Amino acid sequence: VSAERFPIERVPPAVAAIAQRLIGAGHEAWYVGGAVRDALYEAATGKAVTRTGDYDIATSAPPPEVRSLFRRTVPIGIEHGTVAVLDEGGGAHEVTTFRKDVRTDGRHAEVEFGVSLEEDLARRDFTINAVAVHPGSGEMRDPFDGRGDLGRGVVRAVGDAATRFREDRLRVLRALRFGAAPGFTIEPETWAAVTASAHELSHLSRERVREEWVKMLLASAPARGIGLWLEAGVLGEIWPELASLDAARVAALDGVQGADPVTLTAAALAAAGAGSETARHAAARLRFSNRDAERIEAVVAALARPLPDPEDEIGVRRWLAANLTHYTDISRALPARFRDRLVAAVIAVRLRGAPLSLEQLAVDGSDLLAAGVKAGPAVGRILRRMLDEVLEDPARNTREYLLTRPYLESAD
Ligand code: ATP
Numbered sequence: 001v002s003a004e005r006f007p008i009e010r011v012p013p014a015v016a017a018i019a020q021r022l023i024g025a026g027h028e029a030w031y032v033g034g035a036v037r038d039a040l041y042e043a044a045t046g047k048a049v050t051r052t053g054d055y056d057i058a059t060s061a062p063p064p065e066v067r068s069l070f071r072r073t074v075p076i077g078i079e080h081g082t083v084a085v086l087d088e089g090g091g092a093h094e095v096t097t098f099r100k101d102v103r104t105d106g107r108h109a110e111v112e113f114g115v116s117l118e119e120d121l122a123r124r125d126f127t128i129n130a131v132a133v134h135p136g137s138g139e140m141r142d143p144f145d146g147r148g149d150l151g152r153g154v155v156r157a158v159g160d161a162a163t164r165f166r167e168d169r170l171r172v173l174r175a176l177r178f179g180a181a182p183g184f185t186i187e188p189e190t191w192a193a194v195t196a197s198a199h200e201l202s203h204l205s206r207e208r209v210r211e212e213w214v215k216m217l218l219a220s221a222p223a224r225g226i227g228l229w230l231e232a233g234v235l236g237e238i239w240p241e242l243a244s245l246d247a248a249r250v251a252a253l254d255g256v257q258g259a260d261p262v263t264l265t266a267a268a269l270a271a272a273g274a275g276s277e278t279a280r281h282a283a284a285r286l287r288f289s290n291r292d293a294e295r296i297e298a299v300v301a302a303l304a305r306p307l308p309d310p311e312d313e314i315g316v317r318r319w320l321a322a323n324l325t326h327y328t329d330i331s332r333a334l335p336a337r338f339r340d341r342l343v344a345a346v347i348a349v350r351l352r353g354a355p356l357s358l359e360q361l362a363v364d365g366s367d368l369l370a371a372g373v374k375a376g377p378a379v380g381r382i383l384r385r386m387l388d389e390v391l392e393d394p395a396r397n398t399r400e401y402l403l404t405r406p407y408l409e410s411a412d
């Protein structure tokens, strides 16, 4: 990036207001982190980056001072100096006090405040993440040539990569996330430290690992992101269930529609031959929410069973009825060449309004009781049998037909 001034007018006003308040109170405040990185990357390459994260603010003000300067704050990581400042709309913005690590064990760090911006930048992980922008002037502090690396698309550790990864193993996964972004590569020494650390990740918190996995899937094409985890030797360490994936099967994951990390995770598990049980355990281990774990399990289960022939209307209806709740996720994870034909067949079924669930039957439980069926499990059993008949031929979904089935009589 040739410009000596950062385009600060692009910083959201709520963030700028926080920085101004810190500076007005006599402290230093600088924009740092992913938002600076992505804005500089856009400026250097003209390529847009999809971003959800906010600007991070680094300040010389100690955490209690940060808390006293703003009406609403949340001490989200106070022991590491991070305070969330809430704006008028309730939006949270992270303000972190300049810090350096005094003790590290690969997953926790003990930090010390009262250091300079330069020291704070030196403890950051990669050169592209160690650029600070002054909120008033747009002046930049870039002691490790992060802008040069951004322009070249290089992920390079600040300082000695092996040392930095020993301090904090999460940096290995962060390197892979940044390195998988389009146009980026990992610098050789940093890469050597990544592969050397691949077997040292077992102590990381599973939530953090899951978060990095998800962020990686959001930041890159699956084949590239997952492919890099594979190449680095990290994939099988985090996901033993995916250990059987090879480059070809990873490449096929680019066929999964949309960038939804849950669907992609399920597709990867299915591609590795995992069953639904294995998939559920894997998702739970990596602390996916119950809802997401359920989605993963459903997609893997559906992909593990035979898929219907799109020409076979009855087969498509039965399959859709069995997979109704998670149909959207499942359809995205279908093998790309097959997906269009099956999705078209499903749309046709839906347009015809064919009943697919018990609720859509022309009769319900109370009708069965009125017809003399005894209350109890027989009611559900008969309704499911009726649905099965209706899936075979939707024209059967009438009270006349269903209430005259012989199996109504014999039920007990
Ligand atoms: P994004 O916001 O896109 O996830 P980010 O780089 O902003 O990416 P954050 O977790 O928000 O990631 O961290 C903000 C900044 O803090 C980083 O840019 C980096 O400078 C520093 N940082 C974050 N995690 C680490 C780490 N494990 N080791 C060293 N520095 C880190």
Ligand code: MG
Binding pocket: 033, 034, 035, 053, 054, 056
């Ligand atoms: Mg960030």
